Amino acid sequence: MQSVTRRDFLKTAAGAAALATVPFPSKVTSDTxxxxxxxxxxxxxxxxxxxxxxxxxSEHTGREKFRMVLDKVQRLSPQPDFMLILxxxxxxxxxxxxxxxxxxxxxxxxxxxxxxxxxRDILRRMFPEDFAENxxxxxxxxxxxxISICDAIPGDHIGHLSxxxxxxxxxxxxxxxxxxxxxxxxxxxxAFAHIPLHPQGEEANYYLAVNDQKFLxxxxxxxxxxxxxxxxxxxxxxxxxxxxxxxSVHGSNWTNTLVPPPYDxxxxxxxxxxxxxxxxxxxxxxxx
Numbered sequence: 628m629q630s631v632t633r634r635d636f637l638k639t640a641a642g643a644a645a646l647a648t649v650p651f652p653s654k655v656t657s658d659t660x661x662x663x664x665x666x667x668x669x670x671x672x673x674x675x676x677x678x679x680x681x682x683x684x685s686e687h688t689g690r691e692k693f694r695m696v697l698d699k700v701q702r703l704s705p706q707p708d709f710m711l712i713l714x715x716x717x718x719x720x721x722x723x724x725x726x727x728x729x730x731x732x733x734x735x736x737x738x739x740x741x742x743x744x745x746x747r748d749i750l751r752r753m754f755p756e757d758f759a760e761n762x763x764x765x766x767x768x769x770x771x772x773x774i775s776i777c778d779a780i781p782g783d784h785i786g787h788l789s790x791x792x793x794x795x796x797x798x799x800x801x802x803x804x805x806x807x808x809x810x811x812x813x814x815x816x817x818a819f820a821h822i823p824l825h826p827q828g829e830e831a832n833y834y835l836a837v838n839d840q841k842f843l844x845x846x847x848x849x850x851x852x853x854x855x856x857x858x859x860x861x862x863x864x865x866x867x868x869x870x871x872x873x874x875s876v877h878g879s880n881w882t883n884t885l886v887p888p889p890y891d892x893x894x895x896x897x898x899x900x901x902x903x904x905x906x907x908x909x910x911x912x913x914x915x
Contacts, residue, residue: 667899667906669769672700672732673819674895675713675858676878678741679720684881689717690724695912696879696895697730703910707732707897708768713858713876714739714779714821718749725753738762739821739858740779747781751794761795765805771900772809774852776802776820778835779859786822786835786859788842799842806850815900816852823857823875826866833859847871854905862891863909872905879912 674696682688700710712721714737735757738747751758758764762777777793778786788798795801809816822835828844830837847855848869855871861878874896882890894911 667901668771668814670703670705670707670897670899671768672703672707672710672895672897673713673856673876674700674710674879675876676715676739676861676880677712677721678715678717678878678880679724680717681880689880690720692880692893692912693720693724694728697724697728699910699912700732700895701730703897709733709735711773711819711856712736713819713856715741715858716746716750718742718746718753722749722753735766735773735775737775737819737821738777738779740781740783742779743781758794761798761801762793763795763798763801767813769900770813771815771817772805772813774802774805774809774816774818776818778839779821784822784833784859786820786839788835788839802843803846806846806852809852810850814902815905816850817854817856818852819856821857822859823864824855824868824873826864826873844868862886874907876907877909 677689677693677696679689679693685692700707710732712734716736716739734754736750736754738750742750757766757775763775765772765774767773776788777798778788780787780790780792789796806816822833824840824843825831825834828837828840834840835843851870853871855873857875858878860875861881861883862875863877864875866873876896877891877894879893879895882893884890892911892913894909894913897908897910899906899908
């Protein structure tokens with residue numbers, strides 16, 4: 628396939644409004660539903676680790692790649708209801724881009740370990756309804772509950788559910804109440820954060836601290852949310868905890884080369900929500 632030049636890439640991003648809608652790809656990354664479906668209850672987008680102000684492993688900048696994400700999201704059919712950004716956002720760069728483009732979807736985000744104090748302060752001001760009191764929050768949408776977990780300390784690749792650097796020091800008891808309410812009241816409960824659970828619950832870099840994992844796993848087994856979504860790994864990793872599906876999703880700026888090849892492509896995921904499950908579908912943004 629012929630490479631796309633930097634000029635062509637920018638031209639494509641700038642002309643997004645004039646392009647046709649993009650259908651969902653036919654290849655399903657993960658389908659947790661138990662039967663065939665015609666129409667989902669709704670769809671939403673997950674974008675992880677955009678690192679908007681970092682230029683790495685490409686002739687295209689982080690800002691250009693994020694513009695490609697926004698372009699492709701707005702050309703999806705059906706149009707998703709909102710976007711979740713799973714950390715390592717870079718608040719100032721996000722603020723600047725959103726003032727330059729006409730992006731119509733609501734955005735909900737979490738902090739990543741690459742979001743320093745300045746980035747977090749900017750994101751709090753950008754999304755005051757979410758970060759009204761604490762660095763963790765929840766919202767409801769079409770009889771589904773979404774729980775945002777803060778688990779990333781600036782500069783630390785290992786995740787923690789409690790830290791004096793977080794605004795709000797009672798996240799664990801709050802999280803238990805949120806998951807309990809979700810199980811008893813809503814059709815689906817979803818939680819999302821930056822740093823993931825380890826598939827075997829082991830102590831390892833790039834994952835939650837082992838005791839935090841034990842606590843969260845116990846809550847998940849007890850309250851059975853539909854799915855948990857994480858970023859941080861820059862690659863797809865899926866497994867189950869009890870009946871709950873756990874997804875660490877692709878990065879949208881660069882792929883993780885710390886694992887053996889083949890490497891995952893960069894891009895974002897679209898989640899279709901049905902009465903009895905979800906479908907997670909990957910949308911690549913590699914311009915080559």
